[in-house]
Amino acid sequence: xxxxxxxxxxxxxxxxxxxxxxxxxxxxxxxxxxxxxxxxxxxxxxxxxxxxxxxxxxxxxxxxxxxxxxxxxxxxxxxxxxxxxxxxxxxxxxxxxxxxxxxxxxxxxxxxxxxxxxxxxxxxxxxxxxxxxxxxxxxxxxxxxxxxxxxxxxxxxxxxxxxxxxxxxxxxxxxxxxxxxxxxxxxxxxxxxxxxxxxxxxxxxxxxxxxxxxxxxxxxxxxxxxxxxxxxxxxxxxxxxxxxxxxxxxxxxxxxxxxxxxxxxxxxxxxxxxxxxxxxxxxxxxxxxxxxxxxxxxxxxxxxxxxxxxxxxxxxxxxxxxxxxxxxxxxxxxxxxxxxxxxxxxxxxxxx
Amino acid sequence: xxxxxxxxxxxxxxxxxxxxxxxxxxxxxxxxxxxxxxxxxxxxxxxxxxxxxxxxxxxxxxxxxxxxxxxxxxxxxxxxxxxxxxxxxxxxxxxxxxxxxxxxxxxxxxxxxxxxxxxxxxxxxxxxxxxxxxxxxxxxxxxxxxxxxxxxxxxxxxxxxxxxxxxxxxxxxxxxxxxxxxxxxxxxxxxxxxxxxxxxxxxxxxxxxxxxxxxxxxxxxxxxxxxxxxxxxxxxxxxxxxxxxxxxxxxxxxxxxxxxxxxxxxxxxxxxxxxxxxxxxxxxxxxxxxxxxxxxxxxxxxxxxxxxxxxxxxxxxxxxxxxxxxxxxxxxxxxxxxxxxxxxxxxxxxxxxxxxxx
Numbered sequence: 001x002x003x004x005x006x007x008x009x010x011x012x013x014x015x016x017x018x019x020x021x022x023x024x025x026x027x028x029x030x031x032x033x034x035x036x037x038x039x040x041x042x043x044x045x046x047x048x049x050x051x052x053x054x055x056x057x058x059x060x061x062x063x064x065x066x067x068x069x070x071x072x073x074x075x076x077x078x079x080x081x082x083x084x085x086x087x088x089x090x091x092x093x094x095x096x097x098x099x100x101x102x103x104x105x106x107x108x109x110x111x112x113x114x115x116x117x118x119x120x121x122x123x124x125x126x127x128x129x130x131x132x133x134x135x136x137x138x139x140x141x142x143x144x145x146x147x148x149x150x151x152x153x154x155x156x157x158x159x160x161x162x163x164x165x166x167x168x169x170x171x172x173x174x175x176x177x178x179x180x181x182x183x184x185x186x187x188x189x190x191x192x193x194x195x196x197x198x199x200x201x202x203x204x205x206x207x208x209x210x211x212x213x214x215x216x217x218x219x220x221x222x223x224x225x226x227x228x229x230x231x232x233x234x235x236x237x238x239x240x241x242x243x244x245x246x247x248x249x250x251x252x253x254x255x256x257x258x259x260x261x262x263x264x265x266x267x268x269x270x271x272x273x274x275x276x277x278x279x280x281x282x283x284x285x286x287x288x289x290x291x292x293x294x295x296x297x298x299x300x301x302x303x304x305x306x307x308x309x310x311x312x313x314x315x316x317x318x319x320x321x322x323x324x325x326x327x328x329x330x331x332x333x334x335x336x337x338x339x340x341x342x343x344x345x346x347x348x349x350x351x352x
Numbered sequence: 353x354x355x356x357x358x359x360x361x362x363x364x365x366x367x368x369x370x371x372x373x374x375x376x377x378x379x380x381x382x383x384x385x386x387x388x389x390x391x392x393x394x395x396x397x398x399x400x401x402x403x404x405x406x407x408x409x410x411x412x413x414x415x416x417x418x419x420x421x422x423x424x425x426x427x428x429x430x431x432x433x434x435x436x437x438x439x440x441x442x443x444x445x446x447x448x449x450x451x452x453x454x455x456x457x458x459x460x461x462x463x464x465x466x467x468x469x470x471x472x473x474x475x476x477x478x479x480x481x482x483x484x485x486x487x488x489x490x491x492x493x494x495x496x497x498x499x500x501x502x503x504x505x506x507x508x509x510x511x512x513x514x515x516x517x518x519x520x521x522x523x524x525x526x527x528x529x530x531x532x533x534x535x536x537x538x539x540x541x542x543x544x545x546x547x548x549x550x551x552x553x554x555x556x557x558x559x560x561x562x563x564x565x566x567x568x569x570x571x572x573x574x575x576x577x578x579x580x581x582x583x584x585x586x587x588x589x590x591x592x593x594x595x596x597x598x599x600x601x602x603x604x605x606x607x608x609x610x611x612x613x614x615x616x617x618x619x620x621x622x623x624x625x626x627x628x629x630x631x632x633x634x635x636x637x638x639x640x641x642x643x644x645x646x647x648x649x650x651x652x653x654x655x656x657x658x659x660x661x662x663x664x665x666x667x668x669x670x671x672x673x674x675x676x677x678x679x680x681x682x683x684x685x686x687x688x689x690x691x692x693x694x695x696x697x698x699x700x701x702x703x704x705x706x707x708x709x710x
Contacts, residue, residue, distance in 0.1 A: 076504070128689050131447070131504065132643040135633055136685035143679025150675045249675070253627075257508055270502050302519035309512030316501045316509075 022267035023279030030286045037293040044296055051168060051175050055243060057288035058177045059084060059236040059252065061281070063259045064266075065188040066229040068280045071263055072192070073222055074205040074272025075123060075130035080233040081255035082141035083115045085248075087237025089145040092154030092247020101161050105238040109231060115141055116230020120223035138256070146249035154247040162245045177239060184232065189277040197221065205272025261312040262287050270316065287311070392640030393652045400659045407666040414669055422548055426541070428661040429550035430455075430616065432654045433609040434628065435635040436554075436561050437602030439653035442636050443565070444598045445578040445645030446496060446503035451606040451632055453514035454488045455625035458610030460518055463527030463620045466536065474536050478611050485607015486600050488514060493599030497592040503599075511629065515622075522622035529618030540615035550612050554654075557605065562650045570594055578645025634681055635660050638688040660684070 037044040054061075063080050070077045087108040094104035115137065122133045168175035192198040200221050203211035212218050241247045266283025268275030290311075291304045404424075408415040415421065434451050441448045458481040465477050488510070495506045529537055542549045565571035573594050577584040585591050614620050639656030641648025660681060668674045 122686070122690070126690065126693060128693055129643050132637055132689045133686065135630060135637070136682050136689065138682065139630060139634065139678050139685060140682025143676060143682050147673065147676035147679050150673065257512070260505075260508065261512075264505060270505050300520070302516045304516075305512045305519070306516030309509045309516060312512070313495060313506060313509035316505050317495065317499045320500045 021276075021279075023276050023282065026266055026279050026286060027282040030282050030289065033286065033289050033293070037289065037296075041293055041296050044293055047173060049292060049296070051173055053288050053292045054175050054178060054181075055166070056292075057284060058175075058181060058243070059240050059255060060259050060262055060288070061181050061284050062184060062236045062239070063229070063233050063255070064262050064280050064284050065184055065277070066225065066232045067259050067263050068266075068268055068275055068277055069188065069192060069201055069225040070130075070229055071260075071268050071270065072201045072205050072272055072275050073225055074208070075222060075225070076134065076260070076270075077119060077130065077226060077229045078134040078256050078260075079115065079119060079137040079141055080229055080259060081252045082138045082145065083112050083230055083233035084237040084240055084252040084255060085250065086115065086141045086145040087112055087234040088241040088247045088251040089149045089249055091238055091241045093148060095157060095247075096154050101158065101242070105235075108238055109234045112230040112232075112234020112237070113227055114230070115234070116227035117223070119230065120226030123226060124219040124222035142249070142253070145251075149247070149249045151249075155245055157242060157245050157247075161242050165239070165242045177243075180235070185277065185281060192277055197224075201225065202273050205269075205274070207273075258287070258308070261308055265311055265315045267315075393649065393655055396639060396652060396655045396659055400655060400662060403659065403662055403666055407669050410671075411669045414666070421546065422541075422543060423665070424662065425551045426548040426616075427665065428658040429548065429554040430609045430612055431628070431631060431635060431657040431661055432554040433557060433605045433612070434632040435639070435653040435657040436558050436650045437605035438629075438632040439636045439639065439641050439648065439650045440561065440565065440574065441503070441598045441602045442633075442641050442643060443578045443645055443648060444574045444595050445581060446595060446598065447507065447633065447643075448489075448492060448503065448599060448602045448606075449507040449629045449633075450488070450492060450510040450514055451602060452625040452627060452629040453511050453518065454485050454603055454606035455610040455613060455628065456518045456622060457488065457514055457521075458485050458607040459613045459620045459624045460522050460527065460610075460622065462611045462614040463531060466532045467527065474533075474539075477536070478608070481607045481611035482604045483607070485610065486604035489600045489603015489606070490596065492603065493596035496599065497595045515626075519622045525621075527614075527620040532614065532618065536615055537618055540612075540618070550616060553608075553612065557608070558650060558654050561601070565650060570597065574598060575646055578642075578647075580646070631660060631681070632657075634685045637685050640688070640692070642692065643689070656688075 043049065063084075067077060067080065090108045090111055091101070091104045094107060095101060099107075119130070119134055119137055122128050123130045164176065166172070166175070168178070192201065200211060200216040203214065203216055204218055204221060208218050237252070240252055244251075262284040263275075263280050264270060264283075265286065266275070266280035268280060287308055290307060294304050294307070295301075404415065413420060415424065434455070438448055438451060461484055462477055462481055465472055465480060492503070492507055492510055495501070495510075496503045499506065539549050544552065565574065573584070573589045576587070576589060577591050577594055581591060610625070613624060617624075635657035636648070636653045637643060637656070638659060639648065639652030639654070641653055663680055663684070664674070664677045667677055667680065672680075
């Protein structure tokens with residue numbers, strides 16, 4: 001086949017491609033909200049707001065990183081919050097049996113990896129839809145966590161550790177948990193945007209079959225992202241346990257929805273193949289700042305939930321509304337450069 | 353995944369050569385028999401009977417005491433309604449995660465109506481629940497159909513929004529049994545010919561929806577849409593209309609189950625039905641409805657719901673702490689989808705062998 005038409009490398013100049021993106025829009029919105037809150041809410045610019053914002057949203061920040069990779073490949077992991085709960089329960093029980101916190105945390109991490117392996121194996125090698133698999137493991141992992149501890153809670157964690165979590169650099173203004181967050185954010189950003197593994201993730205999300213034929217090991221790549229999600233969720237579980245000084249079976253219930261909401265708000269396409277980590281971080285922080293600002297204004301959690309839900313719906317609708325608008329502008333016959341590929345889910349062909 | 357819809361139209365296109373689809377050489381009776389024996393619904397029903405039998409052998413009072421027979425039928429009623437609505441949505445290759453929040457809204461609405469409008473007829477309360485639930489489902493359906501966004505995302509959002517609405521509305525208020533008339537609460541436990549009223553309602557709904565899906569034009573359209581949305585559109589089916597319809601049905605049934613929830617439990621707080629959407633999806637998946645649409649029946653989903661609820665009730669009796677219930681539910685869902693995969697792989701291998709042989 002010969003190319004009969006030549007395309008320019010890029011339709012728009014560099015600055016437009018960098019600035020006129022969904023990710024930058026989210027970050028700009030974040031800046032606007034921060035400025036608005038600092039100006040109008042008395043305590044928002046106080047020294048306590050930022051540390052608590054980070055301490056409270058650390059699990060979501062952490063899990064959003066691997067979740068981005070999972071969603072970019074066109075899959076989804078609903079079981080992350082259950083892994084947080086399971087890891088929390090394990091740390092609590094092992095500590096109760098006299099094990100040191102670092103060792104207990106390490107074992108929880110291993111179990112997190114195993115949880116991710118089970119998800120990834122069923123999705124990548126058995127070929128089951130990730131939505132169904134992770135709804136199942138959501139119930140399974142949570143069930144094991146609740147089954148192990150019942151309604152009891154382990155709360156007698158050493159002060160040394162629970163206190164350490166609350167402390168931070170610069171007199172507590174930069175909580176220590178920022179270290180793993182920043183390190184993991186850099187690692188995941190490098191992995192997603194600057195390695196062939198990351199390019200493979202986008203390829204799989206756009207067209208798994210084409211990715212396979214261009215030499216991407218689709219199954220192993222998918223397995224890897226699910227294992228990463230399991231491991232980071234388990235780490236978040238250890239953090240969660242020490243942050244709140246309590247290991248319970250129902251810890252972090254429903255967190256998966258907040259993580260997915262933040263990732264999608266940050267501009268990652270639920271169809272896969274599109275997204276960037278800076279947008280995701282912007283999305284997580286946007287939700288965190290709005291919640292924190294509204295809480296300072298004494299708005300109840302219920303209203304905050306409504307706002308998060310509305311943001312999620314509006315943000316996913318905006319993509320199709322914008323696409324619709326630009327289609328109207330371009331005229332129906334011309335296919336846009338950025339036209340999203342139509343539904344790509346390949347139904348099993350008889351030839352397979 | 354799509355055998356139901358491909359078998360639907362006997363091929364009348366080919367006029368010249370031999371027919372593409374040969375009529376089955378087996379007798380109709382034989383065919384019906386094989387279909388029934390091989391059906392997923394029978395397999396789950398057998399599993400259900402096995403659970404009941406095993407539990408009854410250990411503890412005869414599970415089945416043979418005055419209340420247990422009633423409880424066996426009564427407890428699954430609400431989940432059956434949710435699972436039926438969820439099954440219709442899943443058959444169109446969508447999912448509705450907001451049913452738990454919808455249930456909470458209409459359950460609280462029911463209580464509120466009895467508190468604020470003393471003497472309100474019970475029928476009006478039922479209608480209000482169904483209409484409000486249907487309206488919430490309509491919002492889901494319109495957002496999904498017009499926004500061309502996966503239902504998972506939209507209903508995840510409305511799960512938050514609807515739950516937030518009921519939390520704001522109810523606050524920490526709690527509606528107690530004493531706020532509701534006895535005639536209404538009686539529905540929750542009353543039996544006709546030793547069958548609980550709630551179960552009768554659930555079974556009637558199941559039969560109507562099942563008949564509609566199996567025979568009506570729009571019901572068959574839903575299977576076609578779930579099998580292949582693009583093809584359904586090219587074929588000229590009203591894809592958007594059907595998808596919106598499925599969501600309205602799911603919302604209306606969730607609304608109805610909210611009213612029944614109020615009658616059954618008598619105490620309603622804003623936390624009613626938290627997490628029940630996963631049980632509904634679980635029941636649907638266990639019942640053999642493919643998560644990517646196009647196949648499965650509401651009968652299967654309903655039996656799946658009964659199986660889930662019954663296992664949950666049987667576990668403590670079998671000596672397993674009830675904390676492990678959720679783990680069992682998860683293992684069941686995983687087992688069901690792995691089984692589906694194995695069976696469909698075997699089926700497609702057989703089809704290929706049959707084709708190669710001819």
